[in-house]
Amino acid sequence: MAGSGSDGARTRLAVGLIVSLFFLWGIANNLNDVLIPHFRKAFTLSDLASGLVQSAFYLGYFLIAVPAALFMQKYGYKRAVIFGLCLYGGGALLFLPASQAQSYVFFLAALFVIAGGLAFLETAANPMVAALGPAEDAERRLNFAQAFNPLGSIAGILIGRTFILSGIERQPEEIAAMSSSAVAAWRAEEAAAVQMPYLVIGLGVLFWALLIALTRFPAIAGRQVAGENSSQVGGFRALFQRPLYLAGVLAQFCYVGAQVGLWSYTIRYVQEEVPGTGEKRAADLLILALILFMVGRFAGTALMKRIEPLRLLGLFASINAALALVAALAGGILGVVALTLASFFMSIMFPTIFAASLRGLGPLTKLGSSLIVMAIIGGAVITAAMGLLSDLSGTIRLAMLLPAGAFLVVLLFARQSARVPA
Template sequence: MGEGTATIQAETQRTRLLLPIILIVSLFFLWGVANNLNDVLIKHFKKAFTLSDFQSGLVQSAFYFGYFCFAIPAALFMKRFGYKAAVVLGLVLFGVGALLFVPAAHAHSYAFFLLALYVIASGLAFLETSANPLVTALGDPKGAARRLNLAQAFNPLGAISGVLIGSSFILSGIDLTPEQLAALPPDRLDSYLRFEALAVVGPYTAIGVFVLGWALLVGLTRFPAAASRPEPTERVGSVAEFRSLLSRPRYLFGVTAQFFYVGAQVGVWSFLIRYAQVERPGTDERTAATMLTVSLVLFLIGRFAGAALMGRVPPARLLAWFGAANIALCLVAAFVGGSAGLVALIGTSLFMSIMFPTIFALSLEDLGPLTKPGASLLVMAIIGGAVITALMGLVSDHASIALAMLLPAVSFACVALFGASAPRR
């Protein structure tokens, strides 16, 4: 009788946790959508506002600057008010930022769009800071790693969906040359540019309403006590702890490698559509967006293949090999160009797949009580996505989009060196 009662109680507990787990795992999908919609927005805003590559790259600068600014405040909020409150606040900020696309489009203001992206990113900083530990807290600790891996698998699916949404509902397929734009009468030119800017209203309104509805659902759903319990006595990190981290060369190398990796990843994906259209003249924007989708599918495949390879090859060594492969591919994209360069650039995603989590894990090795403040600095290192992407835009404007791929090559060299320098274990 006792065993039967225990089994029933365990089943009841699993049933109660099912809805909270679904709600939180979905967040990994949602921020994947938001992140990779930006890759389409760069191309779209370049056309809608007649921007240079540097100016269009500011989409990522505004976005990742939001992450940078809110990484530590999100952690502090989570410790003070609990995981669930941080998730709800993150979803509200995400939804509000998406809805700000509506007045930005009607005002035809690029600066307004950048502000909206900053607000979205601030919300995602709260979501990413709280969702990972919350997934581990929902259920049996023995299954925490399996739940987190399942949740992480939804992120690249969201990334692929984001590009598909952008290519289907935002990109119009109308891509006028500078000469054609110059030939348009002022009133028709203004109508065309406004038409393109308004293309984002439908998708982002739907996203905003859905996300705010999801926030309400999370707020009304009963979560385990561990999800809502504040931990005011647990510090994210004191000044002394951060000072101690700055005295660890190995850890600082990891933060640097993460900065360059995220910069390379965001830069390659942000300008892949642009590269395809320049290096393969006649490629329309929707076809180029499909190539970005292929790249993201390779990224997803690489996640599983990399995880399998790590059973036989030490993670640091695999990181070094994958970094070296991407250096070669970026050099082909920079100096060979054409279809071969495009295939090489698409192929980089396969080898990027393991880099973020592997750098993260290797950097935190042996930190002990410094692990939490160490993790917060590694999250802040994603500001590389803002810096490297903007620099690639500058190189493209003053040289070519092909030569801009030298910056990811240098970035992957830093990643490869970090992997190669890891202690042999």
């Protein structure tokens, strides 16, 4: 009995520490939404060029996810989490020399390193939470853990709004009238604004890595699953023979692309559709959207006690496709309201798709998790495509057609998966 109580306490502590990771990567993910308008201003970038913030970030996810899964197979969940936190913290600290160099490319490289760390964290944390309990309850359990992610997202936007966005928005003609030394000083000041936030984040993340390293976790955090290391090539071949799993990977690609695209261009959209809105006021609306996202996570988790998770996913996806169309075609205040409300209905999508895609994979779970994390590259592809469409059309509004189509793909996955017994 004593051993059982000890194991229970150890599991609760492990779950608490893993849930904290959802908060930590929420900060990094949504600070990007502030970095996009900040770098667009500081380096005088187009929508497509500023959208490369997300491209560099999610390329890190794409390229590191499989190495993270292989690392996990050999060393277990816990060591993968520690290594991911070290990469995350190190990437954040790279913002200091990038700021000194005033190099946009250097900043993108630092974001790539951060994303590599987050690829380790997400590849390990999501299946770990799904594994710590009954398989039939995995979607609801993962939604509950993911409900703490928006807290980090809100913290990230607040940090960016308070310490990075200066509120100084110079028009092209104003910059042209300034002396070269004045322009250089202004750009240096804008670049330096990221130093302190990322220094604190980097040191905090490295401290959390040390804390997890010193904490005893349940055996599942360090052991391998029988048969999972037999053949990586064979494992991936087996995954590619599962149509429903591949549909989940595609749905995750589309969902993440829609979510990242909507949030990345929210500030830009609000300033275009409601002329005269400052960047800080537009960031406030993004914070409201993230609050709705967090409320949606808790509300969605509660609704899953009454409504089958995949049916709820389909309902939310159809609503969001309609809201994205309103944002694209109506614009103005109505478009801003639709864009903001979409966050509530995006809330359950990532964890529900993740858990549903991993159903029945058994020893293929870790490899399967890596491909779903790779699908996060949708955040780079769709965000960049939205920026390109905005540049070509002259308005960010029409770019919202791409998320609308992405939500329809999620709807199709939900309907297809709901027909298959758990």
